[in-house]
Amino acid sequence: MNSSSADRDADAELTALLRARGLRVTSPRLVIHRQLRARGRHVTAEEAREAVARDLPGISLPTVYATLELFEELGIVRRVHAGRGAVRYDPRTDAHHHSVCRRCGRVEDFDGAEGLERALLAAEAGARRTGFAADAAAVVLTGLCEDCRATEREWSRRPRPAGRAADR
Amino acid sequence: MNSSSADRDADAELTALLRARGLRVTSPRLVIHRQLRARGRHVTAEEAREAVARDLPGISLPTVYATLELFEELGIVRRVHAGRGAVRYDPRTDAHHHSVCRRCGRVEDFDGAEGLERALLAAEAGARRTGFAADAAAVVLTGLCEDCRATEREWSRRPRPAGRAADR
DNA sequence: GTCATAATACAAACTCTTTGCAATAAGGTA
DNA sequence: TACCTTATTGCAAAGAGTTTGTATTATGAC
Numbered sequence: 001m002n003s004s005s006a007d008r009d010a011d012a013e014l015t016a017l018l019r020a021r022g023l024r025v026t027s028p029r030l031v032i033h034r035q036l037r038a039r040g041r042h043v044t045a046e047e048a049r050e051a052v053a054r055d056l057p058g059i060s061l062p063t064v065y066a067t068l069e070l071f072e073e074l075g076i077v078r079r080v081h082a083g084r085g086a087v088r089y090d091p092r093t094d095a096h097h098h099s100v101c102r103r104c105g106r107v108e109d110f111d112g113a114e115g116l117e118r119a120l121l122a123a124e125a126g127a128r129r130t131g132f133a134a135d136a137a138a139v140v141l142t143g144l145c146e147d148c149r150a151t152e153r154e155w156s157r158r159p160r161p162a163g164r165a166a167d168r
Numbered sequence: 169m170n171s172s173s174a175d176r177d178a179d180a181e182l183t184a185l186l187r188a189r190g191l192r193v194t195s196p197r198l199v200i201h202r203q204l205r206a207r208g209r210h211v212t213a214e215e216a217r218e219a220v221a222r223d224l225p226g227i228s229l230p231t232v233y234a235t236l237e238l239f240e241e242l243g244i245v246r247r248v249h250a251g252r253g254a255v256r257y258d259p260r261t262d263a264h265h266h267s268v269c270r271r272c273g274r275v276e277d278f279d280g281a282e283g284l285e286r287a288l289l290a291a292e293a294g295a296r297r298t299g300f301a302a303d304a305a306a307v308v309l310t311g312l313c314e315d316c317r318a319t320e321r322e323w324s325r326r327p328r329p330a331g332r333a334a335d336r
Numbered sequence: 337g338t339c340a341t342a343a344t345a346c347a348a349a350c351t352c353t354t355t356g357c358a359a360t361a362a363g364g365t366a
Numbered sequence: 367t368a369c370c371t372t373a374t375t376g377c378a379a380a381g382a383g384t385t386t387g388t389a390t391t392a393t394g395a396c
Contacts, residue, residue, distance in 0.1 A: 023342080023343095024342060024392090024393050024394070025393075025394090026342090026343065026344080026392085026393075028343085028344075029343095044383090045383080045384080058345075059344090059345085060344070060345045060346065061383095061384085062344085062345075062346085062384085062385075062386085063343080063344055063345070065383095065384065065385075066343080066344085066385095081249045081251055081308075082249075083249055085382085085383085086382080086383060086384090087383085087384090097291070099295050099300045099302060101300075108300065110291070110294065110295050110298070110300075112287075112291060113287065113290045113291055113294055115283065115286070115287045115290060116287040116288070116290070116291050118283070118287070119280075119281065119283045119284040119286070119287035119288075120284070120287075120307065122281045122283060122284065123265070123278070123280060123281055123284050123307065123309065124309060124311075126278065126281055127267055127278050127309055127311075130278070131313070131314035131317075132267045132269075132276065132278075132309065132311055132312070132313055132314065133312045133317055134267060134309040134310065134311035135310065135311045135312075136309070136310040136311070137307060137308070137309050137310075138307070138308050138310070139288065139291065139305060139306070140249075140305070140306050140308070141291065141292060141295055141300065141302040141304070142302065142303060142304040142305075142306070143292075143295070143300055143301045143302035143303045143304070144300070144301045144303075145299070145300055146299035146300065149299075149301055191373080191374095192361090192362050192363075192372095192373060192374070193362075193363090194361085194362075194373090194374065194375080196374085196375075197374095212352090213352080213353080214352085226375095226376075227375090227376085228375070228376045228377070229352095229353085230353085230354075230355085230375085230376075230377085231374080231375055231376070233352095233353065233354075234354095234374085234375085253351090253352090254351080254352060254353090255352085255353090
């Protein structure tokens, strides 16, 4: 298994969380947890399974989904709906948000400017006054990433085939 | 067809937009546009089809998707990814955001506090400095709507079956 | 070691969305 | 108005992502 001390710390932390709720400590849970921490990056369920495949070759996708959902409840990961494509699970739990390239779908983190978190808290407070009890606020920026911006000119010049769905 | 003058205005506006881009003015486009305006509310593709069914009983879902995607490009609707479930298309194009109930999935609008839009613009500017050219910022609040909050206590007391996916 | 059952794997279903292709109809031209 | 080109549409089917049903495995209590 090749455990580093950081791994063992992460294991202990997860074990404590699971035990506290009367849940079992299993290999999928430990290994997925380790991989999430190793990556430190929002991943899709499929990516998580690939990351885990070396340690647990036979792990099933439903188990990955169940585990990630459990982690979300435990507060270990945040679910990120980033535009098109699969849902992401983000092991970063500190205040940050995401940008999504509408061309290639790439998702990146960005740290909110100092005023943003304050404004979001105000928004949550405002919503609470209308009856909605918000417990999280997510910001998603949509646009073009650096790479896709480079090829933007070509795309916008394409004669539009206007087929099924305009273009894209 | 029973056109009101508001309908005709909306028709004329859409017609101008389409013509300006060399696109054709078709019944699905006109009718979906009218229904979106009549509802004034983010709808799913399926909801849009239902709303349009009286005027165009045979309309297909692929056409609805294509039309909504076209409208997005024309700036008539905004695509809203609101957590679980289908994508919504929002005919409101002014600055506002959305709250999603994580129990029942209900999506509601909320108007950003005065400082929020400013903070989002600052965030976009910050992202641009890292190479990401943002052209839109969406805020999604997650929490419990008024109705679901009323039954919250019962839910949290449920003995957790801990089956497939913890609970929910 | 034994036992109850939580957690898993596997297969299949399900929802939402997109694609391929033949038929239709918008709108320019004669 | 009739004709012609091709953008749009409908239909059927495929595809991506996620969830559910059920038999099996293995955790953790005794």
